[in-house]
Amino acid sequence: MIGVSFLADEFHVLYSGINMKHKLRQHIEEITPLTDSEFDYILSHFTPKKLRKHQFLVQEGDLVKNDYFVLSGLLKAYYINPDDGKEHILQLAWEDWWITDYQAYFNGTSSTLNIDCVEEVQVLCLSLHNRDKICAELHKMEHFFRRKSNSGYVALQRRILSLLTNTAKERYEQLLSDYPTLFQRVPKTLIASFLGVSRETLSRLSQ
Amino acid sequence: MIGVSFLADEFHVLYSGINMKHKLRQHIEEITPLTDSEFDYILSHFTPKKLRKHQFLVQEGDLVKNDYFVLSGLLKAYYINPDDGKEHILQLAWEDWWITDYQAYFNGTSSTLNIDCVEEVQVLCLSLHNRDKICAELHKMEHFFRRKSNSGYVALQRRILSLLTNTAKERYEQLLSDYPTLFQRVPKTLIASFLGVSRETLSRLSQ
DNA sequence: CCAATAGCGTGATATAGATCACACAAAACC
DNA sequence: GGTTTTGTGTGATCTATATCACGCTATTGG
Numbered sequence: 515m516i517g518v519s520f521l522a523d524e525f526h527v528l529y530s531g532i533n534m535k536h537k538l539r540q541h542i543e544e545i546t547p548l549t550d551s552e553f554d555y556i557l558s559h560f561t562p563k564k565l566r567k568h569q570f571l572v573q574e575g576d577l578v579k580n581d582y583f584v585l586s587g588l589l590k591a592y593y594i595n596p597d598d599g600k601e602h603i604l605q606l607a608w609e610d611w612w613i614t615d616y617q618a619y620f621n622g623t624s625s626t627l628n629i630d631c632v633e634e635v636q637v638l639c640l641s642l643h644n645r646d647k648i649c650a651e652l653h654k655m656e657h658f659f660r661r662k663s664n665s666g667y668v669a670l671q672r673r674i675l676s677l678l679t680n681t682a683k684e685r686y687e688q689l690l691s692d693y694p695t696l697f698q699r700v701p702k703t704l705i706a707s708f709l710g711v712s713r714e715t716l717s718r719l720s721q
Numbered sequence: 722m723i724g725v726s727f728l729a730d731e732f733h734v735l736y737s738g739i740n741m742k743h744k745l746r747q748h749i750e751e752i753t754p755l756t757d758s759e760f761d762y763i764l765s766h767f768t769p770k771k772l773r774k775h776q777f778l779v780q781e782g783d784l785v786k787n788d789y790f791v792l793s794g795l796l797k798a799y800y801i802n803p804d805d806g807k808e809h810i811l812q813l814a815w816e817d818w819w820i821t822d823y824q825a826y827f828n829g830t831s832s833t834l835n836i837d838c839v840e841e842v843q844v845l846c847l848s849l850h851n852r853d854k855i856c857a858e859l860h861k862m863e864h865f866f867r868r869k870s871n872s873g874y875v876a877l878q879r880r881i882l883s884l885l886t887n888t889a890k891e892r893y894e895q896l897l898s899d900y901p902t903l904f905q906r907v908p909k910t911l912i913a914s915f916l917g918v919s920r921e922t923l924s925r926l927s928q
Numbered sequence: 929c930c931a932a933t934a935g936c937g938t939g940a941t942a943t944a945g946a947t948c949a950c951a952c953a954a955a956a957c958c
Numbered sequence: 959g960g961t962t963t964t965g966t967g968t969g970a971t972c973t974a975t976a977t978c979a980c981g982c983t984a985t986t987g988g
Contacts, residue, residue: 595886602885604878617875649864656863657856663870668824670877671811677884678809678917679802682975701935710885712976717937889945908965922945924967 534562534585538638541583541610545661546654556655559644565635571613572629578618580639584611587635588699591615591627592707603708606632606700612662632700682711683719741769741792745845748790748817752868753861763862766851772842778820779836785825787846791818794842797911798822798834810915813839813907819869839907889918890926 538560539553548556560583565571571589572578582589584607591605591613604627607613615627619642649656676685686709690697697705706716745767746760755763767790772778778796779785789796791814798812798820811834814820822834826849856863883892893916897904904912913923 593882593886600886602882604882604885616871616878620871620875649867653860653863656860656867660856660863660867660870663867663874664823664827666874667870667877668827670874670881671823674877674880674884675800675809675811677881678811679800679807703935713936714938714977715975718975721937910965919946920966921947921968925945928967 534636534638537585537610538583542655542658545658548654552652552654556648556652559648560638560640563637563639565631565637567631567634569635570628570630571635571637572615572618572625572627574625574628576618576625577622578615578625580641581612581614581616581619581645582607582637582639584609584613585636585638587631587633589613589629589631589635590700590704591629593627601628601707602710603704606696606704606708608699632704677710682709682715685709686711686716686719741843741845744792744817745790749862749865752865755861759859759861763855763859766855767845767847770844770846772838772844774838774841776842777835777837778842778844779822779825779832779834781832781835783825783832784829785822785832787848788819788821788823788826788852789814789836789844789846791816791820792843792845794838794840795906796820796836796838796842797907798836799914800834808835808914809917810911813903813911813915815906839911884917889916889922892916893918893923893926 538557539548542548542553542556562585563582565587571582572591574594586609588606588608590603591607592601592603594601605613613629615625615629617623618625618627622642645659649659676688680688686705689705689709702716702720703713706713709716711719745764746755749755749760749763769792770789772794778789779798781801793816795813795815797810798814799808799810801808812820820836822832822836824830825832825834829849852866856866883895887895893912896912896916909923909927910920913920916923918926
């Protein structure tokens, strides 16, 4: 039994370690090429973490120590309106996305958001200190994060415009065409909350 | 007369040149210190531009060559919904803000937005090529733009959350408390369009 | 394997905010 | 300096979407 367990662990390390590291490298190399040693160095600033479904990655009031790169699974970042207790989804993140409460992370303040796991999740954690360190040491990484942030900014502008100009139905159809697989992966309630519509209305829209 | 005009121009250069350059330097140095020669070098990648009220900085369909740093005046970036012709304000920018159609600028595609001057405006133009150049040559600038982009990202997330969770009245009051001077500076119609409310509703809210 | 919970659809009703339609005031412009 | 144009307030409606209330189904967990 000990032997078997050991082998299983070996396999697991192989699978969730080396293969998963590869995911981060591929992700960075979409923007800038890296040497093996650069990547190893970068990776040494991340720490892996696994979470089960429904586990919190960030809870309202927490100090937010890390930004999280998602290796597998799906998470939601949401705000709970204290007036009516309703939850509003700011972000959904899955493989190859980054997620955290950025306001709290960048400013060292405590979180106003909750982030929890909609599925079992594997992430790589990057502290602000380590992020700034690798950015300062490797111009490439500063460049990488600048580019990521720029794309993120554009995506958020698009979402704002969509909230300002489109009806609930148009937003729903836009999301469906942008991320068709999402609808098989998460409950409609989450989609509704992400789109800023009640779940009842969403249910009627999708017909 | 020639003498007087010359003196006036001198003054103008002094005022709108040196003093204005100073604005950019101050702005960058909020994030990273610069030597005189670094700043001069950076500045050499910008070109100044003046526009009168109602002039377009970017028009729908244009290729967007530049990002614009606002030295003086106020501009709006807006999308016109082709279905009903209504305009929706994505961004308002004044002194010390950057504005452009970022989607078009970063991707080299043509603009879906219009940007025009609500007041007489002075901007410094930065082409994507020059931006990438100074970022590549000066790690400081890559850092500066990363930090700017990060703050922008956080600001947009806040706006999205506000659109998702707050009523029109709450959004109005939030904006009023964040930017009280704005309300003396632009017509209420623009505020309404920025908040995603009709001008009639805004008028009723503000009582 | 069965109970508890979460997800989903759907009718009836309520409401925030849009739209339409004015009037009047204040700028901007020739 | 008078006339377009732009901005603003306000009443009377209309409508997209929220809310409440229910039942049924799928999933989860002990």
